[in-house]
Amino acid sequence: MMKEIEFTLNGTRTRTETQPGERLLDLLRERLGLTGTKEGCGIGSCGACTVILDGKAVNACLVPAQAVDGRELVTIEGIMQNESLHPIQDALIRHHAIQCGFCTPGLVMSAKALLDENPDPSRGEIQRAIAGNLCRCTGYEQVIEAIQDAAKGGKTQC
Amino acid sequence: MLIRDYIRASSLEEASERYAAGGYILFAGGTDLMVKARGKKWYQDKTFLDISGLQELKEIREEENFLCVGAAVTLTELEENREVRERLPLLYEAVRSVGSTQIRNRATLAGNLANACPASDCIPALVTLGAQVEVYGGKGKRVIPAEQIFRECRACLRHSGMHVRTCYYSDPTEKKLILEPGEMICGIRIPFPKPGTGHWFYKLTQNRTIGMAVMNLSMTVEPDERGKARRIRLSAGGIFPRPVCLETVRGKNAGKSLREACLEQAVNAIEQEKDLLADYPYKRRVFPELIEEGLEALLPDGEEDS
Ligand SMILES: Cc1cc2nc3c(=O)[nH]c(=O)nc-3n(C[C@H](O)[C@H](O)[C@H](O)COP(=O)(O)OP(=O)(O)OC[C@H]3O[C@@H](n4cnc5c(N)ncnc54)[C@H](O)[C@@H]3O)c2cc1C
């Protein structure tokens, strides 16, 4: 059944129609036009679709759209701060942690969920937080360094 | 994704009534169901009945010597729970080895058990610890030992590699558990091991990404009053069509040491699965090695006597 749901999307109350068969990923990309969240595998393995639901990183390909009714969702489109890049995005650029960029929105969201809960993570904690995000071009070293840098306030020039 | 409908249950009773009436499939974290619903048309006449928001299923509480984990508790919530970390370290390690952060943020322990995958990381830990499953149905609650809740599932062990998407059942609860129609899991009760009990968890994967185990091993060694190893319990994923707990007790092994008896029993058990396992020669070789490694760590020196 078509159903109207209401939830907080990137800080704004949002109402929208949804079909039962829609995944959160379809709702974002097809219905709301928020294509920053990517579909890599569609089966929870790559993390390209990572979004933050009630403070936790989740795979948007594994969440039914109607399950977000009444909840709070943050996507890559919602993390700019006063028109400037989020410190994690900024650090990824400075650390050359992006090649094709397909994995980047998902990685940013995983890193943000981590730093929101744990502002001073160890290297191991960073590795665990991004273990569900596959990157086929850059590898993970630069990404880990960037996240460490962002956690420290993002000052290192590379 | 092709489903008839999706609804959120508003209470355990309502969920149970609907589920018993038919046409519904229980939906907790959805990390198994969403994968299957994507590729298959199995659920076009089914409604996903989401129980993840039911407060009565979200509790983790201590009751006598058990930790009771509600069916809607996620793996992340378990990982963050101090009792689990400090008093159920075997379960803690098993839970932490599941998938990724994103998966653990949604996946439930009950869903992992109900899905009954022979390569699950949590089931062998639960079976080794002697967990009990609380089941809710029309006639009220009943409790089933975890080891007795499963039926054999041979299909996926015939294929090399283990993937969530190779599960052949649209509703594994129906095919792989002994539940009556309409019965659902409402919680899992895990006894705290005796003080001094050692634990070992090992997950062998094809690569070090977030996939299912090729094999995994959960093991505990319980001491007697003098601190000497008395009882070994172990369970393994990726080998057996139905989770089993292999137990070895000191002094009951016809003169063999505890270590020898434990290994012999494990080797006999895997040899029964010769015709079933796709990667039998490999698994037959590696299984005893995994156990030896655990015993090495858990048995103090001088434990060779019978
Ligand atoms: C990318 C990826 C990686 C994974 N890695 C691992 C891994 O490393 N190790 C591992 O063990 N698993 C892994 N899994 C599998 C999965 O995450 C677990 O099996 C998960 O714990 C299932 O819980 P859920 O709440 O998501 O279940 P759901 O998908 O909601 O349900 C699973 C099944 O259980 C039934 N069910 C759910 N709750 C109940 C209940 N209360 N009573 C009766 N039946 C119920 C459902 O009807 C369904 O058939 C992985 C999955 C993915 C997608």
Ligand code: FES
């Ligand atoms: S698209 Fe969701 S994890 Fe790959």
Ligand code: FES
């Ligand atoms: S930069 Fe291309 S996949 Fe990560």
